[in-house]
Amino acid sequence: xxxxxxxxxxxxxxxxxxxxxxxxxxxxxxxxxxxxxxxxxxxxxxxxxxxxxxxxxxxxxxxxxxxxxxxxxxxxxxxxxxxxxxxxxxxxxxxxxxxxxxxxxxxxxxxxxxxxxxxxxxxxxxxxxxxxxxxxxxxxxxxxxxxxxxxxxxxxxxxxxxxxxxxxxxxxxxxxxxxxxxxxxxxxxxxxxxxxxxxxxxxxxxxxxxxxxxxxxxxxxxxxxxxxxxxxxxxxxxxxxxxxxxxxxxxxxxxxxxxxxxxxxxxxxxxxxxxxxxxxxxxxxxxxxxxxxxxxxxxxxxxxxxxxxxxxxxxxxxxxxxxxxxxxxxxxxxxxxxxxxxxxxxxxxxxxxxxxxxxxxxxxxxxxxxxxxxxxxxxxxxxxxxxxxxxxxxxxxxxxxxxxxxxxxxxxxxxxxxxxxxxxxxxxxxxxxxxxxxxxxxxxxxxxxxxxxxxxxxxxxxxxxxxxxxxxxxxxxxxxx
Amino acid sequence: xxxxxxxxxxxxxxxxxxxxxxxxxxxxxxxxxxxxxxxxxxxxxxxxxxxxxxxxxxxxxxxxxxxxxxxxxxxxxxxxxxxxxxxxxxxxxxxxxxxxxxxxxxxxxx
Numbered sequence: 001x002x003x004x005x006x007x008x009x010x011x012x013x014x015x016x017x018x019x020x021x022x023x024x025x026x027x028x029x030x031x032x033x034x035x036x037x038x039x040x041x042x043x044x045x046x047x048x049x050x051x052x053x054x055x056x057x058x059x060x061x062x063x064x065x066x067x068x069x070x071x072x073x074x075x076x077x078x079x080x081x082x083x084x085x086x087x088x089x090x091x092x093x094x095x096x097x098x099x100x101x102x103x104x105x106x107x108x109x110x111x112x113x114x115x116x117x118x119x120x121x122x123x124x125x126x127x128x129x130x131x132x133x134x135x136x137x138x139x140x141x142x143x144x145x146x147x148x149x150x151x152x153x154x155x156x157x158x159x160x161x162x163x164x165x166x167x168x169x170x171x172x173x174x175x176x177x178x179x180x181x182x183x184x185x186x187x188x189x190x191x192x193x194x195x196x197x198x199x200x201x202x203x204x205x206x207x208x209x210x211x212x213x214x215x216x217x218x219x220x221x222x223x224x225x226x227x228x229x230x231x232x233x234x235x236x237x238x239x240x241x242x243x244x245x246x247x248x249x250x251x252x253x254x255x256x257x258x259x260x261x262x263x264x265x266x267x268x269x270x271x272x273x274x275x276x277x278x279x280x281x282x283x284x285x286x287x288x289x290x291x292x293x294x295x296x297x298x299x300x301x302x303x304x305x306x307x308x309x310x311x312x313x314x315x316x317x318x319x320x321x322x323x324x325x326x327x328x329x330x331x332x333x334x335x336x337x338x339x340x341x342x343x344x345x346x347x348x349x350x351x352x353x354x355x356x357x358x359x360x361x362x363x364x365x366x367x368x369x370x371x372x373x374x375x376x377x378x379x380x381x382x383x384x385x386x387x388x389x390x391x392x393x394x395x396x397x398x399x400x401x402x403x404x405x406x407x408x409x410x411x412x413x414x415x416x417x418x419x420x421x422x423x424x425x426x427x428x429x430x431x432x433x434x435x436x437x438x439x440x441x442x443x444x445x446x447x448x449x450x451x452x453x454x455x456x457x458x459x460x461x462x463x464x465x466x467x468x469x470x471x472x473x474x475x476x477x478x479x480x481x
Numbered sequence: 482x483x484x485x486x487x488x489x490x491x492x493x494x495x496x497x498x499x500x501x502x503x504x505x506x507x508x509x510x511x512x513x514x515x516x517x518x519x520x521x522x523x524x525x526x527x528x529x530x531x532x533x534x535x536x537x538x539x540x541x542x543x544x545x546x547x548x549x550x551x552x553x554x555x556x557x558x559x560x561x562x563x564x565x566x567x568x569x570x571x572x573x574x575x576x577x578x579x580x581x582x583x584x585x586x587x588x589x590x591x
Contacts, residue, residue, distance in 0.1 A: 333576035379532030
């Protein structure tokens, strides 16, 4: 269900400038929508009306004084709960951070608010962003607004569901192995993961530091580009953030796509791909060809090793990053007779099953006697997967694949089988390991009415090119293909 | 069966996780299945492959350099003192604190 009024960033701006609505009234409208839909969707974990209204008042004062409005003035935005927000509870979907209130804002949050955005609240997600369905949240599963008995994807399922249901104009998510792109595909909205290092991770509560990225969901590609333009760029507070100039994405997306070479890797269209998803993505590629792109067949021979590689690299980093939750400095503490006893009891009670499973797997892969066989080998295969991409980008301007092998599955369908759940990310983890940007853009629906996502990868720092193709595809009717 | 009950207990100890007997059995089976799947990495010959230890690469010849990445090292800053008056805000989040310390159960017996 889409809301009666479908707001866009441009629509918010013109309505404010023409004084058809105030930012205050807009915030109120969105909180009314949330109040109505959130009980069934469970997309939001916390709301921040004081903060949103304070921002609305600043925007309304800008309008009253006839001042130029900043780029996201009055735009209602939702934030995945793994991103730190000063004074607003940030749980990461975990009991271990149930009462945690960060003392500072993530850089992406500072930039959004400096650009005039109104922060509506925090969205539900898989615990510490570990999952592909948002069923691993300690605060209950999120439902897909397109079909309530289906998952919204994960781990950024709350952000995806909020935007798809019209409860926010845009949302921030995070993507470690597909956690933005896959829920974008399942909920039928554009979902962008930028290049590793493009958006500061300062204030992003870490899962796997060599893979984690902040990106965005929006109702259309131009809005995703507008949010990217605000959050991208170097940040001295993140030593892995890149000092690479950020182009004007708003101008980039309007460039013609005629003559661009699109690579189609056969390795993404084999066994395990749902026939309806395959047909839709093939039709999407044909549409890009009609728009003047040249289709180039590709082989990316290490694709099949990506899930295995990812579940070593990501869990090894997670086992290290999550060692900080020990009941000493913040979050849950369960008393114990000794320090070690306190650590163990706190972590036993505070972490859910998937987080424990991944900590165990990562600890095993890094433990004495197994490091070379698992972690070092995975790091080498990661090089091979990255090389598949750099070789491909010698020949093509972008790579087109399905975002996920199937449409949204039913709640509970895969919770008993972790490996099957991991395989939902089979087409997204490759780009995560390689560090390249990718977007999922709506590409028709199955006969049952479930959205299909088409994924577009670009080379490092080519967000503009990726958004440009996605925008042209959307304008040509790709969502209704 | 690659993973034994003892493996699970050893890893849980390293990770400071206290598992129930049911969890030990559950994770033993699941880790076994996942590691069997991960075993497919052994099919590849990686003897001449460097491990990927760096994701962000902005050096000479990189795509980032071609796009005008800063040539100096922006991740390095001057070694100057900056005010960092955050102790109160941080200790306010602690389960138990006695400024300027976090309090924990006794570590050393004497």
